[in-house]
Amino acid sequence: MTTFAELGVDQDIVDVLAARGIVDAFPIQEQTIPLGLPGQDIIGQAKTGTGKTFGFGIPVVQRLGLDPAPGVKALIVVPTRELCVQVYEDMDMLTSGRSTSVVAIYGGKAYEGQIDQLKAGAQIVVGTPGRLIDLNNQRLLDLSHATEVVLDEADKMLDLGFLPDIEKIFSKVPAIRHTQLFSATMPGPIVALARRFMTNPIHIRATDPDEGLTQANIKHLVYRAHSLDKDEVIARILQAEGRGKTVVFTRTKRAAQKLVDELSDRGFNAGAVHGDMSQEARERSMAAFKAGKKDVLIATDVAARGIDVDDVTHVINHTIPDDDKTYLHRAGRTGRAGKTGIAVTFVDWDDLHKWALINRALEFGKPEPVETYSSSPHLYEDLDIPAGTKGRIATAPKTQTVRTQQPARATDAAAEGETTAGTSRRRRRRSSGSREERVGATFAADAPAENGAHDTASGTTDRGAEGAGTHDGGGREHHDGKPAPRRRRRRRPSAGGAPAAS
């Protein structure tokens, strides 16, 4: 074990970390900080929850000096708004012993506060691509002196959805700069691509050679489950011994909202984070989850990467992730900073081929997930669920969840497929028969945007500001972050009428 002081970290930073009980560096920090401090370009790869943020953050802060002149000198780019807020908080903490100031620049939020902080001379910007480009285009964000550049979740930032934005951002920062790319997953082709933006980078992989591809602190369970039984299974898992905070991932925003309603109805304290919610509501949910006021967070892949919440004991994949990388990131919301966790994945019959790929890529050796029902004895054993547990908290007061008329089956299928719809508000509207056609039209209108990275449907200049800033993973939710009310206004009632999948 090496202390941060021994790695050459400045005393004020050592002190703010020590005040939080952080004295010894984690392996990725031990390996990257001594290289990052003198300005070596780095591709830093280490498993989820192993401290990559300080791995790049400490060199950034220290290289700007104790008292940097006003103006943006460092840029940290992240894929989602929630991660933006979190990395901002980490950077703000690291700089609390010096004059350096940090600003978070992300979509879904008023411009004023962000612009004011830039005008006040903030030196470190943490941002999502859309809003960064937006403010840069408006000449409110000058990146021409940003000699420190970091892509967190770098493989995500360099995949097709974000790449054009990232290229644009790199064209605005100085050619001579210090560039750091970090992620838990770094596929070979992305590493090759990354080199285009770097100067003689060193690829550092902080992995224990004895460890497998997955986080050793996480127990992975996979079940073949019936979609009609899943809610019941989840509700029983939520009563497992030692169950702390739990993140449940769904494929679609709509499924996320449905599950929140369902679990609330069953007496659980659940909140959601997905792209059909206003940014305010998203932040409220995250805050409630962090504070423990809600202990179940139901999310789309918007929360799959980077999010660090203490004491998440269980991650549940209500729907299987799209690939092995997303699997690792989702599961990695538990088992962080040396703690242990459990990741449970449900595989639908239709998704067995997806599981086959994940199983092979991550070398799980479980090609055939066990068929599992809410009453299966092995479920109780594997997860330590007390015998006799049913999927409803008996003592809980019935909540006031408004039950709405279920949409027609074809409409339902279209919603799942297109990853759209989902707020209870919207569902309430849908239940008023005359709106049915408009809902169908929404799917049609949204569909083009799902394929491309950008909001071709709206054609407005804020496309990146809202959309790209909340890239959701999997390519299905590129526009997850768009505030629902604006989207509704853009809807074209005449575009299609019938749901695509009908």
Ligand SMILES: Nc1ncnc2c1ncn2[C@@H]1O[C@H](COP(=O)(O)OP(=O)(O)OP(=O)(O)O)[C@@H](O)[C@H]1O
């Ligand atoms: N040296 C350390 N000692 C103790 N705790 C640490 C140390 N470094 C970081 N942490 C804590 O570990 C947790 C995980 O860190 P971080 O979010 O940086 O992980 P990560 O590697 O970026 O994970 P992900 O791949 O999910 O983004 C955070 O709560 C952080 O405060």
Ligand SMILES: [Mg+2]
């Ligand atoms: Mg991280």
